[in-house]
Amino acid sequence: MVNLSFKIGNLSFKNPVITASGTCGYGIELEDFISLEKLGGIIVKGMTLKPREGNPYPRMVETPSGMLNSVGLQNNGIEYFEKHIYPRLTGLDTNVMINVNGSTIEEYVELAERISHLEKIPAIELNISCPNVKMGGMAFGTNPVTAREVIKSVRKVYSRILIVKLSPNVTSIEEFAKIAEDEGADAISLVNTLLGMAIDVKKMKPSLATITGGLSGPAIKPVAVRMVWQAAKTVKIPVIGIGGIMNEIDALEFIMAGATAIQVGTALFIDPSVPCKIITGIEQFLVERGFEDYSLLIGYINKNF
Amino acid sequence: MAKLIRDFKVLNNTKITQDYFILELVSPEKLQNLMPGQFVQVRIDGSRETFLRRPFSVHDLDYDKNSIKILVQIAGKGTEKMSKLLPGEILNIIYPLGRPFSEPNKGENILLVGGGSGVAPLLFLAKHIKQLEINPDILLGFKSQQRIIETEEFEKYGRVFITTDDGSAGREGLVTEHPLLLKGKYDRIYCCGPEAMMKAVVSLAKSRNIFCEVSLEHLMACGIGICLCCIVKTTRGNICTCTEGPVINANELLW
Numbered sequence A: 001m002v003n004l005s006f007k008i009g010n011l012s013f014k015n016p017v018i019t020a021s022g023t024c025g026y027g028i029e030l031e032d033f034i035s036l037e038k039l040g041g042i043i044v045k046g047m048t049l050k051p052r053e054g055n056p057y058p059r060m061v062e063t064p065s066g067m068l069n070s071v072g073l074q075n076n077g078i079e080y081f082e083k084h085i086y087p088r089l090t091g092l093d094t095n096v097m098i099n100v101n102g103s104t105i106e107e108y109v110e111l112a113e114r115i116s117h118l119e120k121i122p123a124i125e126l127n128i129s130c131p132n133v134k135m136g137g138m139a140f141g142t143n144p145v146t147a148r149e150v151i152k153s154v155r156k157v158y159s160r161i162l163i164v165k166l167s168p169n170v171t172s173i174e175e176f177a178k179i180a181e182d183e184g185a186d187a188i189s190l191v192n193t194l195l196g197m198a199i200d201v202k203k204m205k206p207s208l209a210t211i212t213g214g215l216s217g218p219a220i221k222p223v224a225v226r227m228v229w230q231a232a233k234t235v236k237i238p239v240i241g242i243g244g245i246m247n248e249i250d251a252l253e254f255i256m257a258g259a260t261a262i263q264v265g266t267a268l269f270i271d272p273s274v275p276c277k278i279i280t281g282i283e284q285f286l287v288e289r290g291f292e293d294y295s296l297l298i299g300y301i302n303k304n305f
Numbered sequence B: 001m002a003k004l005i006r007d008f009k010v011l012n013n014t015k016i017t018q019d020y021f022i023l024e025l026v027s028p029e030k031l032q033n034l035m036p037g038q039f040v041q042v043r044i045d046g047s048r049e050t051f052l053r054r055p056f057s058v059h060d061l062d063y064d065k066n067s068i069k070i071l072v073q074i075a076g077k078g079t080e081k082m083s084k085l086l087p088g089e090i091l092n093i094i095y096p097l098g099r100p101f102s103e104p105n106k107g108e109n110i111l112l113v114g115g116g117s118g119v120a121p122l123l124f125l126a127k128h129i130k131q132l133e134i135n136p137d138i139l140l141g142f143k144s145q146q147r148i149i150e151t152e153e154f155e156k157y158g159r160v161f162i163t164t165d166d167g168s169a170g171r172e173g174l175v176t177e178h179p180l181l182l183k184g185k186y187d188r189i190y191c192c193g194p195e196a197m198m199k200a201v202v203s204l205a206k207s208r209n210i211f212c213e214v215s216l217e218h219l220m221a222c223g224i225g226i227c228l229c230c231i232v233k234t235t236r237g238n239i240c241t242c243t244e245g246p247v248i249n250a251n252e253l254l255w
């Protein structure tokens, strides 16, 4: 048997495959296709204190090897989650994590504090990189001063595992990775979507109601791999790689670039059972190549090239 | 009903006009129960142009053969590729998806209104309604005589009325100008077609106080309720048309 488990701080994960926020609902929606307990973890959809309607339709458009979305953090808010969803997730033997969002630092802090009372949520992912909201989101995560401030403030009230999700829409990913580490994040995850845009030429109008949106899928993978590689060389905390992962080969690419774990996003839309295939695929690769522990592959490229 | 991902086999691919074809697909096992209005998500291939799945309504099915039919209009790259599928080829689908049309009561007067690829879910619905011993009226709108599809099939299940924009067959004009919609006595109207048509039908049905359901064709990424891309604004807020639709009650729409 090969080892696929790892830790962030004191939190154990049974394997490095996690479903990405905004692409797996509350996790429950995937239950027809996979057993959630097989996963390393689930990051439920972007949450805010109050319910949010999100952006108008159309909110998505297919683009070459990917898609643009402008969902804009539609969610029912923390209260709904506590009442209706949390009880259904607490029995699960996997790490259920919440993606935390706010329009102001106070909102981020209040939400993080409230989640800290949910015993069965061992970690939060602080989303300072959503490109689809006017207030907050990426505005925080692309400015070093506000990024630092929001991470610092949340860290003060949240003592469990804090993952900070970084935006690729910056010139130096190293700078933001370092800020997260300095302010006490337990891990960083990257990348969120790349800001993009598409025009319906036949209709002569923007494809999305918001004009711009976030690009995801294999189209962004090389950019994401590069950023994970740069970030992993810069910080000592674990890096979680995200961006266009469709199969175990893609997952291993991120791991070799320095990721301790990976998240599967858009691929779930095409094959909601894909996380389990990725887990088995990684296992097989290790067996075939004679590695006993996947951690031997983390940052393989940095060590050898 | 649990959603499944299955490799269906193409039994036949029948061209019906220049732009339309019907695929009959066989399940590798006993076909799950499906209701009119429900849809399937088809994976075309992994190429860069047809990256996401494509949604199609169930047009007809046969539990003895474990097969479903989908009626497809060639609309772009994905449907173009599908039109070239050969018998024996495999098509991966996720099904059953979405909420079906609501069930009519015995003895009710029913009108089905469709146009373009919107006729797809209505055939299965007409067949189902006929099994409830109701003969629905079926009003179908097309651009011209050359564009007419599937009317013989519909005739098996009810009285068929046709409009064409240019008057080359049936009554000239739009379905919403047809006396059936303007004056017909119905308990329920079920509609699927271009959005402009559905909007007009919804407003007529509302003004005449007739129960009306429409099947929406919103852009979808996942089809299973995890991306929140397919929403429509309703009296209940934004709802996903893939899980709470595609069939929506006219009174809930903010059209």
Ligand SMILES: Cc1cc2nc3c(=O)[nH]c(=O)nc-3n(C[C@H](O)[C@H](O)[C@H](O)COP(=O)(O)OP(=O)(O)OC[C@H]3O[C@@H](n4cnc5c(N)ncnc54)[C@H](O)[C@@H]3O)c2cc1C
Residues within 6 Å of the ligand: A062, B039, B050, B052, B053, B054, B055, B056, B057, B058, B070, B071, B072, B073, B074, B075, B076, B077, B078, B079, B080, B117, B120, B121, B216, B217, B218, B219, B220, B246
């Ligand atoms: C619930 C539902 C049921 C449908 N049932 C049928 C049916 O029975 N028969 C039929 O011919 N068509 C049906 N459609 C429309 C069909 O899904 C599109 O025509 C098809 O996806 C076009 O794919 P393409 O690659 O050929 O076009 P492209 O324009 O190349 O597609 C690009 C992207 O836009 C999406 N898209 C394009 N047109 C539509 C549309 N009208 N609705 C939704 N998404 C679209 C595609 O899925 C794809 O993601 C249905 C749509 C929905 C949402």
Ligand SMILES: Cc1cc2nc3c(=O)[nH]c(=O)nc-3n(C[C@H](O)[C@H](O)[C@H](O)COP(=O)(O)O)c2cc1C
Residues within 6 Å of the ligand: A020, A021, A022, A023, A045, A046, A047, A069, A071, A073, A099, A127, A130, A165, A191, A192, A193, A215, A216, A217, A218, A220, A242, A243, A244, A245, A263, A264, A265, A266, A267, B227, B228, B229
């Ligand atoms: C429809 C959609 C909704 C998303 N919602 C969120 C969100 O709420 N919070 C967040 O941090 N990231 C969100 N993301 C970004 C993904 O979690 C992920 O970072 C990104 O899509 C890149 O990975 P992928 O290429 O594997 O999808 C969303 C992405 C998509 C496509």
Ligand code: FES
Residues within 6 Å of the ligand: B219, B220, B221, B222, B223, B224, B225, B226, B227, B228, B229, B230, B231, B240, B241, B242, B243
């Ligand atoms: S298409 Fe993804 S939620 Fe409806």
